Amino acid sequence: METFLYITAVYGVYLGIGVFVIGMAWRTYQWATTPKSPVRLGMFPKPKTGAARVLKMLKDTLIAPQSARIEPLMWAFAFAFHVAALGAFVGHGRLIHEFTPLVNWLGEDGMATFAAWSGGTAGILMLAAVVFWIARRTFGPFKQLSVPEDYLLLALLFGVIIMGDHMRFVGTIHAATYREWFQSLLVFKPEIPDDILRSTTGWSLGAHMLFTDLFLIYFPFSKLVHAIGAFSANLVRSE
Ligand code: HEM
Structure with missing residues (x-):
């Protein structure tokens, strides 16, 4: 298990974070240096002031009312996923x-209970959303619109x-x-505590990190760059 953990939970993490940071910096540089369209791409109704534009951009990005109108169930799962992911990120x-x-x-015990409930709720909500997304692309009309990348990303997230x-x-660590x-x-003095090496949960940590490493490496080259791109794309919509 030690070798597996060193690959996934040590060197893989360095590689994943390195590729993620450099990849996202490269993507942002590409966006920043792409010549601006000579044609205004805004859609009506357009806000009149700069502040109203920013507010509309935040509303369109963070609440996405247009998606709620088009596919309400999808929107509900996506909203729950993003709120839960933010909670898990903070956790x-x-x-x-x-x-x-x-x-x-x-207190120590209260904190453990709070972490169990908040982490557990976030984990269940995220899992429910990913299962919904996989089902949505596996059965029904969205199957025709799906490409392998859609499934790859969902499989990584599921993992x-x-x-x-x-x-x-299940873990006891x-x-x-x-x-x-x-x-x-x-x-940069990586060490894996004995408690992890001795517990079977060590395998779960290794697997969590294996999927996370792959997810981080793929992120800058996938459609998930919308995490940043959505803000500027929605700003352009009110140009
Ligand atoms: C370097 C990146 C990451 C590290 C080091 C990491 C580490 C961990 C650890 C140690 C736990 C167990 C917490 C406990 O039981 O006390 C955990 C749980 C969890 N992780 Fe990660 N993780 C990472 C990235 C991610 C990502 C990218 C996601 C989702 C997209 C994610 C989703 C979860 C979920 C849903 C749980 C269970 C609920 C919770 O405890 O928050 N993790 N992670």
Whole structure:
């Protein structure tokens, strides 16, 4: 297991984060240096002031009312997924530093209960959304519109989430142990704590990280760059 973990949860993480950061910087540079269209691409109704444009851009990006009108069920799952992903992202911050004020407030046990409920809810919502997306592209009319990339991304996301959920619901390793491992990566002195090496949950962590590494490597070259592109694309819509 140690070799597997060093590949996926040490070197793979460095590679994944490196490709992600450089890839996204390259994508952003490409967008920034693409000549502006001489034709205005805005759609009516257009906001009159700059502030109203920014507000409309934020509404169109973060709430996406146009998607809600076209495919309400898809919108509901997508909205739940993004809110849950944001929650899980914040929760993963615990790997860098314990949320000390929250622990002081809730106590050690209270924090563990809160993390179990919030992480568990986020994990279930994300899993439900990905299963819905896979079903949507596997049965019914959207199958005809789907390309292999659509399935690849969903498969990677499914892998990341199901293994994260496995650690959350079945694993017995304490957050502090995961933090020890992740902090060692941050200071470039990678070490995998014995508690992880001795537990079968170590395999789940390795699998969670394998899917995450692949996801991060692929992200800048996939349609997921909409995470950044959506903001500028929606701004152009009101030009
Ligand atoms: C470098 C990147 C990442 C690291 C180091 C990491 C690490 C971890 C760890 C250690 C856990 C177990 C938490 C516990 O049980 O105490 C976990 C859970 C989880 N992870 Fe990740 N993860 C990463 C990226 C991701 C990504 C990109 C996603 C989703 C797109 C994700 C989704 C989840 C979910 C849904 C859970 C279960 C719910 C929760 O505890 O938040 N992770 N992750």
